[in-house]
Amino acid sequence: AVQLIKAGKAYVDDLSPDEIRESRGTLTEPGRESPYRNRSVEENLDLLARMRAGEFEEGTRTLRAKIDMASPNLNLRDPVMYRIRKAPHHRTGDRWCIYPMYDWAHGQSDSIEGITHSLCSLEYEDHRPLYDWFLDQLGIQHPQQIEFARLNVSRTVLSKRKLIQLVNEGHVAGWDDPRMPTLAGLRRRGYTPEAIRDFCERIGVAKAENLVEIALLEHCVRDDLNRRAPRVMGVLRPLKLVIENYPEGQVEEMEAVNNPEDASMGTRKVPFSRELWIEQDDFRETPPPKYYRLSPGTEVRLRYAYFVKCVGVVKDERTGEIVEVRCTYDPATRGGDAPDGRKIKSTIHWVSAPHALEAEVRLYDHLFLTPKPDETEDWKASLNPNSLERLNGCRIEPSVQDAKPGDRYQFERNGYFCVDPDSSPGRLVFNRTVSLRDTWAKIERATAG
Structure with a gap:
């Protein structure tokens, strides 16, 4: 600022903000020069120092650039560089009572930080000549401002x-x-x-x-x-499945692929036992058309394990809600294939009940219900009330017990999830990053509609 005053390119103005606005002119009419525009360099330096010292009240004086009051670009009609504002700053406290305007500070900040290309949104296109003028007058490193659509x-x-x-x-x-x-x-x-x-x-x-x-x-x-992302099996809404003909107390280890897209990620061992957790959505007592998951009398493949057939259910005597699915398994189908070649239409995931880790899962959806909330009369009225659903009591396979915040996984058939910083030892919290495509969900929604 002192440099520009000494070069005759800036002056202290006593016009009020309203007077400055009124004298700036319009797009079709030139502005009027301030009566204080031709103050001497010495007077301007003295007034700026007194502004800096807090001698004057807010709105009584400003420092303006001396450019061209007849410029077709209104931004070049002697723009304000500094104004008096006696308000504490969150970093500097009360040490300053004059503050730079954005256009005055913008180019200098870019130059000081070594910016080569300053990328701005389109509304700054008309400000670029002023950005360039300040940098040229100061003779400092000159970044290039480029505008693009927001x-x-x-x-x-x-x-x-x-x-x-x-x-x-x-x-x-x-x-x-x-x-x-x-x-x-x-x-x-x-x-x-x-x-x-x-x-x-x-x-x-x-x-x-x-x-x-x-x-x-x-x-x-x-x-x-x-x-x-490595694959793991996680059950978000657990339903107990008991294999009646599986030996009690027996535990097997099933080999599971960590990522079918990257063989170098190898495999892992997943415990399998008589009692499992499956997704509630993977069982229907009365299945609708085209439902190929587990239902009474049907057979499905347990991922990496065996074929199981539903032979009954256990219901809560008070509510009638199904609390347990009873099945039998075919020991000859370990690994997911039948020696007799019979075909199974559906594969579901599971977690061994005695070995499962309990976790909280947070399901995030879009923040707004409408595609363009900015264009609605009340943008907050279109906030999605169901943008967050918290699920407690989820069951996850034990391979993730040492997971750290930021670790990412694909929960098979459910989506991609990330460990949240809210996690603590013995209590994992997962955030859903994005879901997988769900063909059945589309069918179910279409049927309901």
Whole structure:
């Protein structure tokens, strides 16, 4: 600021904010020069020092650049560089009572930090001549400002003003809430840097405003985790399955593939016993059409294990709810194939009941119900009340007992999950990153509709 004053390129103005606004002119009319525009260098330096010392009240004086009050670009009509504001700063406290305007600070911050290309959204295109003017007058390293269209993603908001409302009003748990479109939120949800970079490369940089479907971001992380995430079996809504003809007390170890996309990840041993947990959705006492999972009299394949056939159920005497499925198994089908060649239409996952780890699983969905919440009259009215579902009492295979926050897995047939920092020894918490495609869910939804 002192450098520009000494060069005759800045001056202290006594006009009020309203007077500055009124004298700036319009798109079709030039502005009027301030009567204080031609103060001497000595007077301007003295006034700036007194502004800095806190001698003047807010709104009484500003420091303005001396450019061109007739410029067709209104940003070049002697823009304000410093204003008086007697308010404590969250870092510097009360040491300063004059604060720089964004356009004055922008280029200098970029230059000081060694930025070569300053990427801005389109609304800064008209500010670029001012960005360049300040840097040229100061004679410092000159980054190049490039403007591009703001990224808009469906079913969320990216405005910092709106995001801070979500945090402050308690709609989310914080800036790292896995539903938030922040890097901290995406990291906690289980998104990988590679998936985010892939997403950015796919959408590219454009000058035109557009809306990117969040399904593309989900596709990128699903594609990346499919290649790198180890597989485990986890039962989110457990239902007990008892194999009646399996020897009591016997435990076998089944060999399971860690990742079919990467043979170098090897295999693991999964314990198998007489009592298992299966998903509630994998059993229907009265199966609808095209339902091929477990039901009375039908046979399914237990992943990596045996064929089992349902021979009965146990119900809660009070509620009538099914609490246990009774089955028999075929010992000759270990590994998932029958010597007689009979075909099985469905394979379900399971966890050995005596060996299972209990965990909390948090199922995250889109934050908003509408694709474009920004365009609704009340954007918060379209918040999804079911964007988070907490499941307690989930059962996970014991291979994950040493998992650390940030570790990612595919729960077979359920989706991709990440260990949350809320986990503690003996109490794992998993966040669902993204679901798998579920053909049956689509059929069931279509039937219900």
